[in-house]
Amino acid sequence: MYKAGAERLTQHVKKVDALNVFPVPDGDTGTNMNLTFTSGAAELDKSPETTVEKISAIFSRGLLMGARGNSGVILSQLFRGFAKGLSGVSEADSYRLAEAFQQGVDMAYKAVMKPVEGTILTVAREAAAAARKAARSGSVEGVIEMLVEAARQALANTPNQLPVLKEVGVVDSGGQGLVYIYEGFLSAVKAGVTFDEPEMESGPVVVGESSLFGEAHVEMHHVIDQMDIQYGYCTEFMVHLKPDTPFLQQEFQERIGSYGDSLLVVADDDLVKVHIHAEEPGDVLSFAHRYGALDRIKIENMRLQHEDVLRRQKTKQMDWTPEQGDEHEMASVPSRSKKANKPYAIIAVASGEGIAEIFRSLGVQTIIEGGQTMNPSTEQFVHAIEETDAERVIILPNNKNIVMAAQQAADLADVQVTVIPSTSIPQGMSSLLAFSADERMETNRDRMSEALGYVKTGLVTYAVRDTTLNELVIKEGDFIGIFDGDIVTSGQNPYETARLLITEMVGEEDELITLIYGTDVEDEDMEKLKKQLKSSYGAYEVEVHNGGQPLYSFIIAVE
Incomplete structure (x- = not known):
């Protein structure tokens, strides 16, 4: 069942990946679920175990270590609970199997602070409820048949539960990925089963991951009376x-x-x-x-x-200014040592050598290559933590789809690890400016988390399909400007789009505009844009860096 589920999901990875509300070239829900699930299947190939209990425990461990992205972490929790439901048995009947699916749902819901209906969680819950009813028949095959049927029905209903899905007229991609897995299960227990493939002109779509999890639990202390x-x-x-x-x-x-x-x-x-x-x-x-x-x-x-927060918000003093930033030559970047026995180490996720160098110049010791379309696994984070050989480790995921995998690795680590929930490259950089090696971990955690709110993030990328979103008519190949997660503008080229996006981002109290340009931007064109911006925003500091990142022509920070 596990291997058949992995195979069917693998066959449909591109369909699930293409199903994103945002028409950007980074819809990777399918990839994350597939890498997570196949990591579990790979562990089974290494083991001679044959009992339901042992196989499920091994598979669950493989998922836990291979979990990538929020969808992968949720998947790993579903099958962690499923494995616990099969603990202590060598064979599972219909009742035990159905209860195991329910335990998986219970554990997955516990992993989410504010569950939202119309997501993979809804599909899993409805499917498990149907499986428990079917268990009365005494047939394992019947349990899986009802599991699949109910999962499909729940998936079809997701647009009625999430307004953004209904607006586009499609379904949740995480739920679609789970349906593929369950269909694989059915093919393993029922000979000759076939599946009608749904027509997908625009395809099932996943809502933004942030709306699935609501506001993450961040240990920050609000400024109140x-x-x-x-x-x-x-x-x-x-x-x-x-x-x-x-x-x-x-x-x-x-x-x-x-x-x-x-x-x-x-x-x-x-x-x-x-x-x-x-x-x-x-x-x-x-x-x-x-x-x-x-x-x-x-x-x-x-x-x-x-009292300290009020004082710091009033003064808003930092140890770094844009002028100082120009003096940080790359030659002064501290070299990384695998065994340094140091009190602190900082791990950051980044894509693009230029961005990696900026992070190193700000004190990051370890860079994990990743970001959009390349979500590091829990296991990669665990290995990175072990390699630092530091007493305290701080992780900057710099992407909303990586935070949960980083946190899962922190929970597995033997040393003190804090995950700063940075969801963009600018947030990660802003957070680093608040770090002090002389402070306690708790103080750094609070200050670095607070610093996430000091910066606004803009992204310029291209549309991979036609869509209408937020009253914008977007054609395939258009460039789109994203401001703190929302598409706010579009244009025919990245430079025009960047200018329009900056207009949306800049406020009267802002002082600094930083542009990090990607691999598709020529230096000569970048210089022209820089001059235009300095002319239009004479009262602002304008900084430009070659990030070398793929997919995004520009990453923009406004502070």
Whole structure:
């Protein structure tokens, strides 16, 4: 079943990849799901195991390490729960199989802070519910048949659940990828099964990944009136559960939740991570200690942090100015050493040698090649963390579709790792300017996360198909300007589009415009554009760098 599911998904990768609301050449949901799923199948080839329990555990581990992008991480969680549902058995009947699908859904939902209907999660949930009803027949084949039928129906309904899908008139691509996997399962248990291939003129489409996950849980302390801070201590720790102490997550959450708010509890087999805002953190720790040994305890006074945030927002002082940036010669970039025994290391994801050099000049030790269409796997992050040999590691994903894989690697690491949820190259660079090697990890995390909001991001790329979006009529081959995730303009060439995009981005309080140009931009044309911008925006600093990135003619930062 696993191998047949992987094969069917592989056959349809390009269809799923092409199904993106944004007509940009980076729709990689299918690629991410395929690389994730086939990594699990590859692990099976290395093992002689034959029981349902062992095979599923091996497959799940392969998915976990190979997970790429948000869609891949969700897929890995679905089949992590599925494997747990098959724990302890060598063979699975219809009831056990159906319950395993439900456990997969439960685990995947736990991985998402704010689930949204009309996504892969909806398709998985509806399919699992149908599989449980079908289990009464006692037929494994019947369970999978109903799983596939319900998944298809749920997929067809996704445009009615997500307005952006209905606007374009198509379905969710993550859900479509899961349907292909389930169809592969059916082909493995039912001889001679065939599938009607849907007509896809514009194809099923995936909503932007950010809307799937809502606002990620970022441990930043909002600037509010101090009198409004009812629970003043941000308390975070891990509990290594005692083997002989029963742990019920729901009961634990309810009881510990009485000590404060902003509660987050993530539990695994023998480990629980807790984040809570409490007024008496000692009471929280005493309660949690009943369940096991405490580790990685962090307590911060949010009222004092609030004062610091206000002071820094008022002064908004940074250690770097555009003039200083010109003095950073590439020859001064620190060399990377695999074994340096250093207190800090920073890992950043980037595509383009020029961008990589900029990151290194700002203090990044390790660059992972990746970005749009090239989402690094969890395993790549794990290896990069191990190679740093640092006590504390900071990761800058620089892409919304990479954040979850980075966080998953952080959870697997043996050292202290913080993922700064940067979703663009400009955000990553802005975040680095707030880093200080003399500060604690918690302080760097908060300051670097806060710095993400100091910069606006613009992207210029080309349309891969005709579409109408945000009242813009876009033809295949047109250049499009994207401002903080929304298409706001289009043009016949990248330079005209960049000028229009900058007009949308620049505000009265901004001071600096930075253009990072890609492989399709000639130096001579870039100089002309730079002169035009300096003429039009005389009151602003205009910086230009050769990023060497593919797909995007320009990456623009406005600060």
